[in-house]
Amino acid sequence: MPFAIGALAPSFILPDTYGNQTPLRDAGDAVTVVVFTCNHCPYALAWHDRLQAVARDYGPRGVRVLQINSNDAARYPRDSPEAMSDRVAAGEFSSPYLHDATQEVAHAWGAAVTPDVYVLDRDGRLAYHGAPDADHHDSSLGAQWLRDALDAVLDARPVALAETEPVGCSIKWRF
Amino acid sequence: MPAEIELLYWDGCPSHPQTLADLRAALAELGRRDIEITLTEITTERDAAARAFVGSPTVLIAGADAVPPPAQEPTGLTCRLYLRRDGHASPTPDPADLRDALRRLLPPPAKES
Numbered sequence: 001m002p003f004a005i006g007a008l009a010p011s012f013i014l015p016d017t018y019g020n021q022t023p024l025r026d027a028g029d030a031v032t033v034v035v036f037t038c039n040h041c042p043y044a045l046a047w048h049d050r051l052q053a054v055a056r057d058y059g060p061r062g063v064r065v066l067q068i069n070s071n072d073a074a075r076y077p078r079d080s081p082e083a084m085s086d087r088v089a090a091g092e093f094s095s096p097y098l099h100d101a102t103q104e105v106a107h108a109w110g111a112a113v114t115p116d117v118y119v120l121d122r123d124g125r126l127a128y129h130g131a132p133d134a135d136h137h138d139s140s141l142g143a144q145w146l147r148d149a150l151d152a153v154l155d156a157r158p159v160a161l162a163e164t165e166p167v168g169c170s171i172k173w174r175f
Numbered sequence: 176m177p178a179e180i181e182l183l184y185w186d187g188c189p190s191h192p193q194t195l196a197d198l199r200a201a202l203a204e205l206g207r208r209d210i211e212i213t214l215t216e217i218t219t220e221r222d223a224a225a226r227a228f229v230g231s232p233t234v235l236i237a238g239a240d241a242v243p244p245p246a247q248e249p250t251g252l253t254c255r256l257y258l259r260r261d262g263h264a265s266p267t268p269d270p271a272d273l274r275d276a277l278r279r280l281l282p283p284p285a286k287e288s
Contacts, residue, residue, distance in 0.1 A: 042190075042256040045264035076253065139263065169254040169266075170187045 010108040014098040029122040036111040040078040043168035046136040050143040055094035065095035070106035071172040113168035130164030185231035188254035190266040230255025241276035
């Protein structure tokens with residue numbers, strides 16, 4: 001089960017595609033977006049550009065976006081660290097892409113699908129969990145649920161729609 | 176004799192209900208309410224290999240893949256990646272591709288005697 005709205009997020013340190021150990025909390029009190037995603041899932045790919053746009057648009061406002069691949073690369077080679085690096089080198093990511101090789105972070109966070117989106121407030125408490133927006137097919141929606149949550153957190157307002165149903169491919173667990 | 180339309184799916188991917196709805200809409204649009212759709216669940220990697228199942232959903236029309244996958248696409252229990260006609264990634268076939276495949280692959284309706 002995902003942790004509850006208002007609860008402190010489980011901490012982690014994960015390597016990015018350059019091998020840099022990247023902590024969940026870095027700059028102290030930054031608002032943080034964590035997205036569990038991957039390379040092969042059509043839902044993750046359908047929402048991908050919208051999520052990168054969020055990272056670009058909200059970075060200057062102090063929002064940190066971390067994208068995590070927790071899938072078992074042995075069963076799904078398209079989700080290998082090498083394939084992650086290739087996508088980053090091709091310029092497909094606007095924020096760090098982290099590898100959760102042991103899947104411990106996905107388990108601790110209760111992530112179930114890709115993409116699965118979490119927003120943490122400045123205290124590291126969960127303010128939004130769910131899908132980027134209402135329809136993976138409709139790029140005009142622009143990850144609006146996520147943007148609305150970020151706008152609220154940045155303005156220190158309650159998030160009106162704090163939980164939505166994540167939709168996507170199941171995370172590929174190791175047997 | 177293969178089913179006229181067979182929708183292969185894996186329950187770990189939530190996309191097949193949309194494809195089933197798209198297929199029914201396309202059949203209605205083409206006036207082919209005589210066609211039955213058979214749903215087949217793929218549950219193991221062995222089944223996936225045996226059925227050349229490259230992901231969920233896969234639509235077979237008269238035994239042929241409605242949207243043939245790239246050569247050497249690996250089989251397995253996964254969500255299948257499709258490209259819409261506008262180039263966007265999608266977990267379901269473009270409805271226009273389904274309609275074209277139905278026109279191309281379905282046998283003509285039986286004539287009433």
